[in-house]
Amino acid sequence: MALRIRTTSLSSYNGEAPQSAKSEAPKYELMSALATLLEAGKYSDLTIICGARRFQVHRAIICSRSGFFDGACSNPFREAETGIIDLSEDDEEAVEHMIHYFYHLDYLMRPRTHSRRTSRGASPPSSQPTSPTLRRPRRKLNLALVEDPLLAQAAAANSYNSYNSYAPPAASNPLTPPAEEEDDFNFGKMPPDSAIEMLDSWGLESFENAELADQEPDLSQPHLIVHAKVYAIAEKYGIVGLKTLARAKFSSQLSVHYNGHELPDALAEVYDGTVDSDRGLRDLVVQVFRAHPEIARRRDVEGVVRETPGLAWELFRLAWGMPV
Template sequence: MDAPHNELMSALATLLEAGKYSDLTIVCGERRWAVHRAVICSRSGFFDGACSNRFREAETGIIDLSEDEEDAVEHMIKYFYHLDYLVKSRPSSPRARGARSPSPRRPRKLNLALVEDPLLAQAANTTIPSHAIPLTPPDEAASRFESLSLNEKTPMTPHEMEEEADDYFSLAMPEQEVDSAVPHLILHAKMYAIAEKYGIKGLKSLARSKFSTQVEQHWSSAEFPETIQDVYETTVDSDRGLRDIVVQTFRAHPELARRKDVEAVVKETPGVAWDLFRVGWGMPVTA
């Protein structure tokens, strides 16, 4: 399955990088992305509606998202073509420069069963049930997270690396080198919010999974208080996807209540204050 999957992902990444066959432009501030309706509209209810009806966007082929943050829009677009975000552009192939191909990194493997995305499901040749990633954890009383590992690395032998160098170097995307010691809590919260806004189900599931893993690792970071506020200000009360993770973090780490920066955010954010009040009295957070 690796070779067809790598070929599909490489082709999608090339479409975005080269802009070839583009028939739609997304604008955000000073930035522009040449994209493809077949890729974008099949994955987002918002973009499908904008391009299918007699709106100005359908006639001009330009969709202006300048009210959103540029970085969030960029990561959203990268998700459409990479089925992931926080990804870097692929380097040009050494062959194109006349150099000898070095041994490639093993392509990053996603656990396809964890992300609800139609294109990803097709690539995996499997049917993903709608309950694959519930938005609300089934056990609110749990004091720890069920960590969702999206990237399981399998070491390659030198023979395997040499064998794959000729066939797959131009196809395999390089493994994203994201420093796990650096928190990306706010980014994942923003990606969750933008996925909800534009109806991108797979991106929303992926952002929640990344957020859960990051919070488990970086709940004590200086970024966590601002993240709490961002989560509660960018989601509605009925959307418990990230809010439940925040509440579970307080359950698992009661020492958070003694942090002054956390106290300040809780006082300024009625939603989280109300949730923690109910938790303190042993009441369910959700109806």
């Protein structure tokens, strides 16, 4: 999930607030609340165990996305009675990424190296102290301390009463709905810093503090084995979206690291961790051998082919021009 706001083009709005940015706010509000639920474990009614790890999760979120977990919790099984599901037979890292996906709709992402504020260029150092009316203190929202994470975050965002000053939140019920604000801001007459402060008053800054703002896939390091394991666990537990995502990530990684050191182990993971009829990752492997036949001459790859009959058979058919 990424939200990009170009501060250099705010003057082009000619007095009209960017409605697209405001329309994204509810989505980021929801994703921020879900992330906080996983981090804090509040309202958890289900525990997933994998080795020494314990994950405090929520049946409404987990069971609605997986037929396996739905069946385990809705039928007269021990897991439904104890509220504990033991996945210690699965790969611990794959289980962690699976649970992360349930709450973030993604996994194995890295924050971008830039942010909205730094994209304008660094400001020259000043010898005078910064006025509190020009720089508001950033607050890390802890939604686990209130009754309703969604409404509480909206109330916290509303406590920033204006775009160039900070007012402490009023001592009121955290569930009190925020007051309505006017929409007719003239961005064309605002300096860039003031325009950014106005955008922050909509609550977008609080989402950035919740570590949901700008993320991108990490292609700098090979993660072929991880994506193959996540794909396998998604297939095992019937998580269609995660399976599709893991395949896309594996494909992106394979296009970059097809000649990397992880390739032999990734090949073994693909053919040992999935059934023969599942062509999701196997077709990608065949395609990379077709596009880069030289990798078949690597001695480490040759060793895996000798020990993996399924891969050896498909490469044999590929070499003879037969359909795979």
